[in-house]
Amino acid sequence: xxxxxxxxxxxxxxxxxxxxxxxxxxxxxxxxxxxxxxxxxxxxxxxxxxxxxxxxxxxxxxxxxxxxxxxxxxxxxxxxxxxxxxxxxxxxxxxxxxxxxxxxxxxxxxxxxxxxxxxxxxxxxxxxxxxxxxxxxxxxxxxxxxxxxxxxxxxxxxxxxxxxxxxxxxxxxxxxxxxxxxxxxxxxxxxxxxxxxxxxxxxxxxxxxxxxxxxxxxxxxxxxxxxxxxxxxxxxxxxxxxxxxxxxxxxxxxxxxxxxxxxxxxxxxxxxxxxxxxxxxxxxxxxxxxxxxxxxxxxxxxxxxxxxxxxxxxxxxxxxxxxxxxxxxxxxxxxxxxxxxxxxxxxxxxxxxxxxxxxxxxxxxxxxxxxxxxxxxxxxxxxxxxxxxxxxxxxxxxxxxxxxxxxxxxxxxxxxxxxxxxxxxxxxxxxxxxxxxxxxxxxxxxxxxxxxxxxxxxxxxxxxxxxxxxxxxxxxxxxxxxxxxxxxxxxxxxxxxxxxxxxxxxxxxxxxxxxxxxxxxxxxxxxxxxxxxxxxxxxxxxxxxxxxxxxxxxxxxxxxxxxxxxxxxxxxxxxxxxxxxxxxxxxxxxxxxxxxxxxxxxxxxxxxxxxxxxxxxxxxxxxxxxxxxxxxxxxxxxxxxxxxxxxxxxxxxxxxxxxxxxxxxxxxxxxxxxxxxxxxxxxxxxxxxxxxxxxxxxxxxxxxxxxxxxxxxxxxxxxxxxxxxxxxxxxxxxxx
Amino acid sequence: xxxxxxxxxxxxxxxxxxxxxxxxxxxxxxxxxxxxxxxxxxxxxxxxxxxxxxxxxxxxxxxxxxxxxxxxxxxxxxxxxxxxxxxxxxxxxxxxxxxxxxxxxxxxxxxxxxxxxxxxxxxxxxxxxxxxxxxxxxxxxxxxxxxxxxxxxxxxxxxxxxxxxxxxxxxxxxxxxxxxxxxxxxxxxxxxx
Numbered sequence: 001x002x003x004x005x006x007x008x009x010x011x012x013x014x015x016x017x018x019x020x021x022x023x024x025x026x027x028x029x030x031x032x033x034x035x036x037x038x039x040x041x042x043x044x045x046x047x048x049x050x051x052x053x054x055x056x057x058x059x060x061x062x063x064x065x066x067x068x069x070x071x072x073x074x075x076x077x078x079x080x081x082x083x084x085x086x087x088x089x090x091x092x093x094x095x096x097x098x099x100x101x102x103x104x105x106x107x108x109x110x111x112x113x114x115x116x117x118x119x120x121x122x123x124x125x126x127x128x129x130x131x132x133x134x135x136x137x138x139x140x141x142x143x144x145x146x147x148x149x150x151x152x153x154x155x156x157x158x159x160x161x162x163x164x165x166x167x168x169x170x171x172x173x174x175x176x177x178x179x180x181x182x183x184x185x186x187x188x189x190x191x192x193x194x195x196x197x198x199x200x201x202x203x204x205x206x207x208x209x210x211x212x213x214x215x216x217x218x219x220x221x222x223x224x225x226x227x228x229x230x231x232x233x234x235x236x237x238x239x240x241x242x243x244x245x246x247x248x249x250x251x252x253x254x255x256x257x258x259x260x261x262x263x264x265x266x267x268x269x270x271x272x273x274x275x276x277x278x279x280x281x282x283x284x285x286x287x288x289x290x291x292x293x294x295x296x297x298x299x300x301x302x303x304x305x306x307x308x309x310x311x312x313x314x315x316x317x318x319x320x321x322x323x324x325x326x327x328x329x330x331x332x333x334x335x336x337x338x339x340x341x342x343x344x345x346x347x348x349x350x351x352x353x354x355x356x357x358x359x360x361x362x363x364x365x366x367x368x369x370x371x372x373x374x375x376x377x378x379x380x381x382x383x384x385x386x387x388x389x390x391x392x393x394x395x396x397x398x399x400x401x402x403x404x405x406x407x408x409x410x411x412x413x414x415x416x417x418x419x420x421x422x423x424x425x426x427x428x429x430x431x432x433x434x435x436x437x438x439x440x441x442x443x444x445x446x447x448x449x450x451x452x453x454x455x456x457x458x459x460x461x462x463x464x465x466x467x468x469x470x471x472x473x474x475x476x477x478x479x480x481x482x483x484x485x486x487x488x489x490x491x492x493x494x495x496x497x498x499x500x501x502x503x504x505x506x507x508x509x510x511x512x513x514x515x516x517x518x519x520x521x522x523x524x525x526x527x528x529x530x531x532x533x534x535x536x537x538x539x540x541x542x543x544x545x546x547x548x549x550x551x552x553x554x555x556x557x558x559x560x561x562x563x564x565x566x567x568x569x570x571x572x573x574x575x576x577x578x579x580x581x582x583x584x585x586x587x588x589x590x591x592x593x594x595x596x597x598x599x600x601x602x603x604x605x606x607x608x609x610x611x612x613x614x615x616x617x618x619x620x621x622x623x624x625x626x627x628x629x630x631x632x633x634x635x636x637x638x639x640x641x642x643x644x645x646x647x648x649x650x651x652x653x654x655x656x657x658x659x660x661x662x663x664x665x666x667x668x669x670x671x672x673x674x675x676x677x678x679x680x681x682x683x684x685x686x687x688x689x690x691x692x693x694x695x696x697x698x699x700x701x702x703x704x705x706x707x708x709x710x711x712x713x714x715x716x717x718x719x720x721x722x723x724x725x726x727x728x729x730x731x732x733x734x735x736x
Numbered sequence: 737x738x739x740x741x742x743x744x745x746x747x748x749x750x751x752x753x754x755x756x757x758x759x760x761x762x763x764x765x766x767x768x769x770x771x772x773x774x775x776x777x778x779x780x781x782x783x784x785x786x787x788x789x790x791x792x793x794x795x796x797x798x799x800x801x802x803x804x805x806x807x808x809x810x811x812x813x814x815x816x817x818x819x820x821x822x823x824x825x826x827x828x829x830x831x832x833x834x835x836x837x838x839x840x841x842x843x844x845x846x847x848x849x850x851x852x853x854x855x856x857x858x859x860x861x862x863x864x865x866x867x868x869x870x871x872x873x874x875x876x877x878x879x880x881x882x883x884x885x886x887x888x889x890x891x892x893x894x895x896x897x898x899x900x901x902x903x904x905x906x907x908x909x910x911x912x913x914x915x916x917x918x919x920x921x922x923x924x925x926x927x928x929x
Binding site: 148149151152155156157158159160162163164165166167169170198199200201204205239240 | 846847849850851852863866867870871873874895897898900901902903904908909910913
């Protein structure tokens with residue numbers, strides 16, 4: 001920071017000299033702050049930035065807000081005046097700041113913290129380009145006036161300062177030229193220094209200006225760099241309510257990037273902000289004149305605004321909860337002031353992504369209020385309520401609560417209003433998560449939501465599509481809805497979506513298509529539209545979630561397609577691809593591929609082909625696992641694959657048998673059944689019987705013979721009988 | 737302001753008087769010096785000219801002495817004045833010649849010492865003149881080159897900070913609170929006077 005100080009004072013000196021000279025002369029050197037070495041920093045940063053961008057795109061995230069594409073779209077839709085982020089400014093390039101070391105430290109910290117921060121935060125943190133005023137352009141007259149005012153701020157007493165501050169506020173502080181002008185003439189330091197004084201009027205005046213200019217992302221960073229945040233946090237303790245309000249609102253504007261949020265927390269800001277929410281608590285009777293007074297409700301509102309900005313960071317969410325924020329927020333939800341409701345719901349929605357919160361949210365009857373506010377007229381409020389429901393509905397009880405409080409109907413009716421895309425995304429997200437509960441799906445069908453959802457499959461931005469498809473995927477778990485989707489013509493658009501690059505969307509689409517494929521008529525349509533081939537090529541997608549989901553979806557496709565064997569064989573290189581996926585590290589991928597192989601291997605010819613591709617050793621290598629899901633599907637695959645040639649023997653040679661016996665010790669009945677069946681198949685070979693016997697399979701299987709599961713009984717019994725038969729034969733051979 | 741508080745204020749005046757001027761003749765009151773002393777010590781005001789004007793503002797009958805009722809009336813504006821009362825009071829303080837307008841010269845006079853004199857500046861008054869221009873531009877709504885009460889009132893309603901635009905003539909909030917805490921705290925304390 002000292003470097004910046006030096007630079008500012010240097011510039012200030014330069015400008016002072018300049019003031020003597022005629023103002024018309026343009027000084028190119030005045031504004032050029034780029035040191036020569038800065039150029040290489042520029043290139044380096046560009047590369048770093050590019051890398052960050054790329055890694056971000058590939059990063060797994062089911063939180064739809066975090067997708068890069070969403071950000072692009074948001075910029076297109078939204079006004080730059082929108083309060084939440086200055087999205088456009090932040091993405092156009094790397095920063096050229098005064099301290100290169102500062103930048104290196106920042107990116108190192110960013111990498112460390114990327115796990116600890118919630119994904120909704122990562123979008124804003126790209127360093128904005130640090131514009132200096134264009135050297136060639138005519139500096140606007142505001143620039144000179146502001147410079148003069150800052151001079152008075154520096155050199156004036158309280159009276160002059162107040163006059164200068166009031167005058168400065170009259171400039172159009174929303175305009176970037178003015179904002180940067182204030183900064184470039186050293187105004188930020190002065191304003192922040194004023195906050196540190198005891199003069200209430202100066203503090204008020206300064207905060208009013210800082211509040212406005214901190215809408216600019218660069219200015220925010222400068223304020224934090226200059227140590228403005230701790231001072232503002234201290235002001236929150238002031239007995240003057242209007243000061244508290246202004247400080248909180250300014251913090252709300254500044255705390256829009258990670259470093260700022262961290263700083264607020266580190267200086268104890270979260271506790272103080274939570275304390276502001278407490279309007280029931282009556283601070284001492286204001287003996288003050290009404291000049292510095294504000295209503296308690298206003299204080300609470302500003303506190304909520306600040307908390308909303310801060311709550312995007314995971315650590316802050318925790319801090320808010322620990323400071324007792326949830327009951328206070330719940331209390332504030334009961335008001336009917338929209339200005340108050342929006343930041344409160346916004347904060348709740350941010351925090352609801354954390355499990356600890358969801359429990360508390362249930363306890364505080366917040367869901368009821370959220371549902372009530374879905375019916376409000378205010379679109380932003382509706383959006384945030386829907387988002388909060390989306391976050392909370394991860395939990396079953398909440399899903400039921402939403403239904404019980406009558407939340408499903410407004411959600412369904414909001415689907416018809418497609419103009420506000422952000423709200424639509426939030427609503428579809430809430431519907432998606434609520435659809436995880438079957439009772440809710442029934443209700444949605446009653447409200448004709450499914451038809452509307454199918455209608456939304458085309459011409460919608462990606463963040464809406466992700467949720468719509470997710471919802472349909474959940475709904476199609478039920479037979480009637482599958483038929484309904486088919487009748488509405490939903491299959492075609494779904495299959496069309498299989499060619500995308502958005503990972504989350506692909507995961508949802510494959511799941512939905514897989515769900516639909518359970519119905520033979522739909523399967524026929526999918527097949528006709530070449531859907532199976534598209535699913536198959538998704539097995540090549542770099543992202544493991546997509547691969548796994550595609551593999552899961554292929555299972556019902558193969559089960560229900562006509563001429564499944566033919567179809568599978570028709571994919572060039574398809575079988576080899578599947579077998580090679582057994583080399584993956586990802587357990588979900590492995591389990592899904594095993595399931596697919598189980599289905600593929602039902603056809604003898606295909607089984608032969610995959611045997612040639614080496615499926616047996618690959619499956620055997622996977623046998624040593626404790627993951628029950630994998631165990632089950634692996635055992636099923638093995639039992640299928642035994643039915644060709646000498647695969648049984650080969651499994652024994654590749655030492656798959658002994659580990660399989662251990663599976664019998666698992667707690668999962670599905671695993672038992674699959675393993676018993678596999679062992680039964682394997683026990684047709686004598687060597688395998690010996691291995692099983694040596695590994696104590698008989699005792700384990702005996703227990704299962706009495707199981708209520710018929711398939712398990714049969715398989716266990718069959719296996720034991722094979723082992724016994726071998727034993728008998730051996731004995732007989734010994735004695736003859 | 738209820739009776740009790742009025743009583744307390746009277747008592748502070750008496751206390752202060754007794755403390756500062758024993759030589760006073762018949763009327764109980766504060767002369768200019770004593771009054772300014774109080775302003776300085778209790779309310780933290782430092783600007784001589786303003787303090788003088790405040791005295792004039794308190795001393796409605798212009799007899800050079802602030803008596804009990806003037807004291808109470810003045811303090812009631814200080815401590816409990818509504819925005820309207822304070823505006824009127826401040827305007828009177830700032831209107832040096834009492835003609836109902838704050839002229840540029842008066843503003844200049846009041847702001848004379850508000851900027852640090854830069855050693856390199858040729859004309860130290862230029863900054864003050866500029867400040868006066870800025871203030872006038874901001875507050876002079878009828879564009880007649882001077883501030884009438886209407887202008888001033890309108891400006892203050894838009895931006896409360898401008899109430900004491902030309903100098904601190906009301907107590908700052910901290911001293912205000914301290915004074916109140918001290919004076920209004922315990923009724924029993926005053927009983928033995």
